[in-house]
Amino acid sequence: MNANDLILFSQVVELGSFSKVADVNNLTNSVVSKRIARLEKELGVQLLYRTTRKLTLTEAGKILIQRAKLVSQATTEAMQSVSGFGESLTGHIKMSVPTISGDLLLADAVTEFCHSQPGLTVDMSLDNRMVDLIGEGYDIVIRTGYLDDSSLIARHIIDSQWVVCASLAYINEYGRPANPTDLVKHNCLRYAYQTRGASEWEFKENNQNYLVKVSGAFSTNNAAALRKAALGGYGIAYVPRCLVYHDLQDAKLIDLFPQSVAKRLGVYAVYPYTKQLPYKINLLIEHIRDRYLAHSQYFLTPEDSV
Structure with missing residues (x-):
């Protein structure tokens, strides 16, 4: 050949x-x-x-x-x-990243990477679905959660902790749940994008996990819309910490159970199986990983932050 x-x-x-x-x-x-x-x-x-x-x-x-x-x-x-240009990189990279991380830090991180490597171009789409890497021609995707496809390689970057939160206005009007089981009495805003668990929120106690089945008047597959509903005082949300990090810091939202939420998902760089990963892809992954770790407070509590 x-x-x-x-x-x-x-x-x-x-x-x-x-x-x-x-x-x-x-x-x-x-x-x-x-x-x-x-x-x-x-x-x-x-x-x-x-x-x-x-x-x-x-x-x-x-x-x-x-x-x-x-x-x-x-x-x-x-x-x-x-030719004496071993450190230069050329070519094109097609990638897909989650909407939350894309808005939060990856848009800046990847454009910075492109600026540092003038010979490279990157096409980055913001999409939460698990794309078909090979069928759709992606070189790399960043995803949160568990992967079932054994033909793909997943390199762990960081863990993403979830939180249960509500605005002070909601708490003043409807009261603050004393424990997770009290959520059944409240209007819970559900993240419908999840393939499972939108109405079953996971908690931990005494080293054991358990589920609380919640209900509410509003659900959405868009994380930004869910955050706005929580900020508006319309209910209690169960979302990734990184989505509402600044709102928690500014006390616009209150973390209701900071020690009890069990849901924590890994963030991974995913690419097709290969014996030798192209240098430009490896370099991009390391650049992205460094950016995640530099902002670990968005994803993990100070006690767990790497």
Whole structure:
């Protein structure tokens, strides 16, 4: 198999068209097409679905692209090293991050990373769903929670503690629950984005966890809307600490059970399984991890902060 054809295949997927790849490599469209066809013939599988509007990876193409990217990256780094540019980085990174962390610190962290590496471009989408990394062409995603896909690698960054909170206005009008079981008497604002646990809030006592089934007049899949409802005095919310950190510091919201909330989820950098992670991805992960740890107070209590 010709390594140059693998590199060309990687470029076709990244740029999205034969003509763009042809321009980059000073080739004709027909040469690019013939070399991709040669690669498919050697492998005995179709790698791309071709239409007049776009190119789409086949199942085999989705598997091969991860290896092809590694070949392309390794070639680039090797050439840079012998040319005296081993410390420079080039290329494109497509990533997805959660909306809360994206607004809180990742938008600034990633743009800072781009500024420090002029040869790199990053496309960062803010999305809470667990995207299809390979199918949608993501290089890395940042996610909170548990992962079931064994084909993905998850590198732990930090833990995210949850809190139960309400505004002083709500407490003055409806009273402060003395313990978590009293929540059944209150209007609880539910985070409907959760696949489970929106109405079952988890607490701990004497080294044991238990659930309190709550109810309320309002639920939403948008964390910002949930925060606004709590600030407005409309109910009690069960949310990630980082979402309301500044509100707690300013006493706009009150942490009702600072020692009793059991929910704590890991924040992970997730990427497709690979024996050798591209240097630019590894560097970005470390940059993001440093930013999370520098703001650990958003995610953990002072007693637990790393």
